[in-house]
Amino acid sequence: xxxxxxxxxxxxxxxxxxxxxxxxxxxxxxxxxxxxxxxxxxxxxxxxxxxxxxxxxxxxxxxxxxxxxxxxxxxxxxxxxxxxxxxxxxxxxxxxxxxxxxxxxxxxxxxxxxxxxxx
Amino acid sequence: xxxxxxxxxxxxxxxxxxxxxxxxxxxxxxxxxxxxxxxxxxxxxxxxxxxxxxxxxxxxxxxxxxxxxxxxxxxxxxxxxxxxxxxxxxxxxxxxxxxxxxxxxxxxxxxxxxxxxxx
DNA sequence: CGAGTCGTACGATAGGCATCGTAGTACGGC
DNA sequence: GCCGTACTACGATGCCTATCGTACGACTCG
Numbered sequence: 001x002x003x004x005x006x007x008x009x010x011x012x013x014x015x016x017x018x019x020x021x022x023x024x025x026x027x028x029x030x031x032x033x034x035x036x037x038x039x040x041x042x043x044x045x046x047x048x049x050x051x052x053x054x055x056x057x058x059x060x061x062x063x064x065x066x067x068x069x070x071x072x073x074x075x076x077x078x079x080x081x082x083x084x085x086x087x088x089x090x091x092x093x094x095x096x097x098x099x100x101x102x103x104x105x106x107x108x109x110x111x112x113x114x115x116x117x118x119x
Numbered sequence: 120x121x122x123x124x125x126x127x128x129x130x131x132x133x134x135x136x137x138x139x140x141x142x143x144x145x146x147x148x149x150x151x152x153x154x155x156x157x158x159x160x161x162x163x164x165x166x167x168x169x170x171x172x173x174x175x176x177x178x179x180x181x182x183x184x185x186x187x188x189x190x191x192x193x194x195x196x197x198x199x200x201x202x203x204x205x206x207x208x209x210x211x212x213x214x215x216x217x218x219x220x221x222x223x224x225x226x227x228x229x230x231x232x233x234x235x236x237x238x
Numbered sequence: 239c240g241a242g243t244c245g246t247a248c249g250a251t252a253g254g255c256a257t258c259g260t261a262g263t264a265c266g267g268c
Numbered sequence: 269g270c271c272g273t274a275c276t277a278c279g280a281t282g283c284c285t286a287t288c289g290t291a292c293g294a295c296t297c298g
Binding site (some may be wrong): 019027030032036104108109 | 138141142143146147149150151152155207216217218219220222223224226227228230231234
Binding site for chain 1 (some may be wrong): 273274275276277278
């Protein structure tokens, strides 16, 4: 099981409540190519991933920055698990707030990537 | 009639071709509250509007800037008609490139506005 | 032609932000 | 206790951008 053995490791991170998530913030978060890529990998994985498992073309400190932007805008949820920091899409919250938006965005990103890959 | 007598008035404006429209650019354009508001008004109107018909809380020169960002990102199309500059959503192009995205975005914006208005 | 309206161009300004490097903290294993 | 790993915090830097005011160009109407 994935949701029943947290042991959340004392360190906690601030997340916006559902009511605090702003559409503009989500769009801004996803308008950066690096962050869009992170979200796409996260959606493709369908599960939480540690920061180091992502394939992004920036240094660690920059990627820390991007993960924070994603968390503070409400796109992902971050939880420490030992030395690793696990990242998960807030799909349920986003689907509740903005029905269909996340799927459209992911589909659009895939569509665009396919087109640029020459079909 | 409104759609059959162009006489485009010599002044032409550069627009990105469909293939040049980037998802990141569209999201960035819509991540600004002023521009999101413009797009919502445009979608609600369902027709082209002149710049001065929008209710935005910025000066003219700033609104010129926002309209240009929207045009250069591929979200709207701008055409001169006499002294007025008509703005129209590129709904067909966007729907073709990113199916369902625009509708999800507009629905999300409306949903959020309703929630903040206290239903 | 002259005046008024609509929108632009340009410069200035202030703030935001993506990026990096370095130094440091938290945790797990030996 | 010590070391390695994972990630963070902080400061610096350079770019982008949202905002404005002012001066100007394009067009319409009298």
